[in-house]
Amino acid sequence: MKGSVCLVGGGIRTLLGTSDGGSERQIALIADELAARGNDVSLVVPGLRDGIRIRRINVLPGWKDGNAWPRGLRFFAHRLPGLKRVIAGLEPDLLYTRGFSLFAPAVASVAARTGATYLAALACDDDLRTRALSRPLGIAQRAGYGFAARAFFIRYALRKASLVLSQHGGQAVVCDRMGIPSRTVRNVFCPPAIVPEARKVFDIAWVGHISEFKGFDRLLHILERTKGLRVAVAGAVQGGRNNRLLEAAANVRDLEYMGELPHAEILELMSCSSVLLNTSPAEGFPNTFLEAWYLERPVVSLVSDPDGLLSGGEPLGFCGNGSVPATAEALLRLCADPVCRLQMGMRGRSHVERHHLVKAVVDSLETAWESSRCFSKVPARHSHPEAGRA
Numbered sequence: 001m002k003g004s005v006c007l008v009g010g011g012i013r014t015l016l017g018t019s020d021g022g023s024e025r026q027i028a029l030i031a032d033e034l035a036a037r038g039n040d041v042s043l044v045v046p047g048l049r050d051g052i053r054i055r056r057i058n059v060l061p062g063w064k065d066g067n068a069w070p071r072g073l074r075f076f077a078h079r080l081p082g083l084k085r086v087i088a089g090l091e092p093d094l095l096y097t098r099g100f101s102l103f104a105p106a107v108a109s110v111a112a113r114t115g116a117t118y119l120a121a122l123a124c125d126d127d128l129r130t131r132a133l134s135r136p137l138g139i140a141q142r143a144g145y146g147f148a149a150r151a152f153f154i155r156y157a158l159r160k161a162s163l164v165l166s167q168h169g170g171q172a173v174v175c176d177r178m179g180i181p182s183r184t185v186r187n188v189f190c191p192p193a194i195v196p197e198a199r200k201v202f203d204i205a206w207v208g209h210i211s212e213f214k215g216f217d218r219l220l221h222i223l224e225r226t227k228g229l230r231v232a233v234a235g236a237v238q239g240g241r242n243n244r245l246l247e248a249a250a251n252v253r254d255l256e257y258m259g260e261l262p263h264a265e266i267l268e269l270m271s272c273s274s275v276l277l278n279t280s281p282a283e284g285f286p287n288t289f290l291e292a293w294y295l296e297r298p299v300v301s302l303v304s305d306p307d308g309l310l311s312g313g314e315p316l317g318f319c320g321n322g323s324v325p326a327t328a329e330a331l332l333r334l335c336a337d338p339v340c341r342l343q344m345g346m347r348g349r350s351h352v353e354r355h356h357l358v359k360a361v362v363d364s365l366e367t368a369w370e371s372s373r374c375f376s377k378v379p380a381r382h383s384h385p386e387a388g389r390a
Contacts, residue, residue, distance in 0.1 A: 002038050003039060003040070003093035003094060004039070004040045004042075004090065004091060004092045004093045004094070005031075005034050005039045005040065005093065005094045005096065006041075006044060006087055006094070006096070006116075007027050007030065007042070007043050007097075008043075008044045008083075008095065008096070008097050008103060008104075008107050009023065009024070009027050009044075009045070009098055009099075009101065010023060010027055010028075010045065011025075011027035011028035011045070011059075012028075012043065012045050012048065012052075012054070012059055014027075014028035014029070014263070015028050015043075015059070016054070017262065017264075018262060019236070019260045019262050020262075020263060021209075022123070022286060022288070023098045023099045023123045025188075025263065026098060026121075026123075026188055027096075027098055028043075029188045030096070030358075030361075030362060030365065031043050032055065032056075032057065033188075033358050033359070034362060035055070035056035035057050036056065037362070041057050041058070042057070042058045042092070043058070043060070044060050044062050044083070044086055044087060044090075045060070045061060045062060046062035046063070046103055047061075047062065048060070048061040048062065049061060049065060061086075062079070062082065062083045062086060062103070063078065063079050063086065064082060080103070080106050084106050084109065087106075087110045088110050088113070088114060091114065092116050093116060093117065094117050094118075094119065095107050095111050095116050095118045095119070096118075096119045096121065097118075097120055097121065098121040098122075098123050099121070099122065099123025099124065099127055100126065100127045100145070100150065101153070101157075102149060102152075104120060105152060105156035105160070107157070108156060108157050108160035109156075109160075111161075111162070117163075117369060117372050117373070118160070118162045119161065119162060119164075119165055120158055120163075120165065121185065122164065123167075123284075124167075124280075124283045124284050125170070125282060125284040126150075126282040126283075127158075128154070128158075128175070128178070129150065130147050130150045130151045130154065131147060132145070132150060133281040133282045158180055159180060161180075162372040163181055163182065163183055163368055163371070163372035164181065165182065165184070165365070166184045166185070167184070167185075167186065167187055167284045167285040167306065168284055168285045168306035168307045169184060169306075170284070170306065172184050183364075183371065184364075185361060185365050185368055186285075186356055186361050187287060187361070188356060188357075188361045189287075189356040189358075191294065191357070192264065192267055195267075195271075196264075196267050196271040198271050198272075198295070198296075200272070200274065201230070201272040201273070202230045202231060202256070202269075202272055202273040202274070203229040203230045203273065203275065203331075203335045204226075204229055204230070204231045204232070204273060204274070204275050204331060205232050205234070205269055205272075205275070205276050205277070205292075205297075206231065206233045206234070206276075206277045206278075206279070207233075207266055207269070207270075207276070208235045208278075208280065208288070209235045209236050209237070209238040209260075210233075210235055210238060210246050211237075211238035211239070211242050212242075213238070213282055214235070214280045214283075215279030215280040215281055215302060215303075216245045218279040218324065219277070219279045220245070220248055220249060220252065221324050222277070222302070222324055223252050223255065225324070225328035226328050226331050227253070227254075228254065229254065229332070230254045230256075231255045231277075232255075232256050232258055232269055232272075232273060233249065233257050233258065234259070234260070234261045234265075234266060234269055235259075235260060236260035266288075266291065267295065270288075270291060270292050270295050270297055271295050271297075273297065274335050274338075275298055275300050275317075275335060275341070276288060276289070276297055276299045276300070277299075277301075277327075277331065278299060278300070279301075279302040279303075279327075281302070281303050283303075284304060284306060285306040286304065289301075289306075290352050292348065293316060293345070293348025293349055294352045294353075296342070296345030296348065296349050297341070297345050297348070298316060298340075298341050298344035298348065299318075299348070300317055300318045300320070300331050300334065301317065301319045301320065302319075302322065302323075302324070302327045303319070303321070303322050304319070305319035305321075309351070315347075316344050316348040317344055317348070318330040318334065
C-alpha cells in the first residue's frame, strides 16, 4: 500500500543520531522505511519548536508556541486542539502512535472524524493496564500516568483504534481478552553500518532511564547478590525524584555509570559486556533485547519473557519470573560459562535476522494497515456517498 502516513510522537532524536529511547527509535525506523517505499510520510512531534525535513520525512511541531492560557489549562485549551489541527490538515490515510500517551486519544478523534486508519502500537505491557506495575512518583506524575489517565487512554485510544499492534503474543492474548482487535507487529532492528568490536570489559550491561519503571531499584537488589561482577549502567535520570536511585547506586562496588549515550555507543557498550540485564516490571519486549542478541549477547530478564524466548527449549537467555535470587544466580552462572553465552548469543542473532529486520516488520505493518479496514469504525474517507445504502 502507498498513501499519506502521519506518525505522532518522538523519533526526531533517532533521525538526528542523538541519544534516543526505544519508542522513538521504533517510530523513526518505521517512518524511514515507509518513506523509502514511496509513501508521503510526516512525523508530528509534540513540543518541537520548528519544522524540518530529514531525508524523505517531514517533521512537524505538534502546536505553535505562545499562548495566554495558564499552565493548568494549557494542555487542554492550546496543545491538544493545536495537535488536532496539524494532523487533520495533513489529511493522512494512516495515523500511527506508539505506546501510552495523553495525545493518543486526540489522534483517535481525528481518525474518527476524517476516516483515516488509526494503528495504535503498544510499547510495553503496562499500556494495557489501568493499574500499572510501574509506580509513578509525585502528584503530577500520578495525574499524567496514573489510573485515570491510563483508563482514558485504553477507552479512547486503544478501543477507538482501527487496530492495535501488539509487540508479542502475550499482549495479543490480553487484547483478545479485552475485546480489542489486534495484530502482532514485531519490533524493528536496523543493523549498524559498523558492528562494534567484541571486547570483554564488563560482565553486565544495564540500559534504560534511571527510574522504577525500568526497575532500577530492582537492579540494586540483584547486585547485592552478584558481588564481584563488573556492571555498566547507561541512561538518563528520569525526573529529579529518581536522583535518589542514582545516589544509592554510587555505593555499589564495581558499578560504572555511563550517563545517557547515543545509540552507537550503547551498541559498543553491549559488545564490551557478557550479558544484558533487564529489570523492568512493565516492559513487554524492549529494543535492547534485539540489540544484545544481534551482538550475540544473551539476555537475563527479571520479568519480561516475550513469546517465551528466554524460557523455551532453546532459550536466548534467562527469565527470573520476578525472582531476584533466581535472576542473580543466572547472572553468576552465565558470566562464568562462555560456551553457554555463545550458544544463546548465536541463537539470538539468528532470531533477530529472521524476524526483526526492518523490511520484514514493515511488510507486516502494511498487512495490518490493509487488514484494519475490516475493523474500521468509519467509512473510508473517499468512499462513495451512496455506498452501504442497499
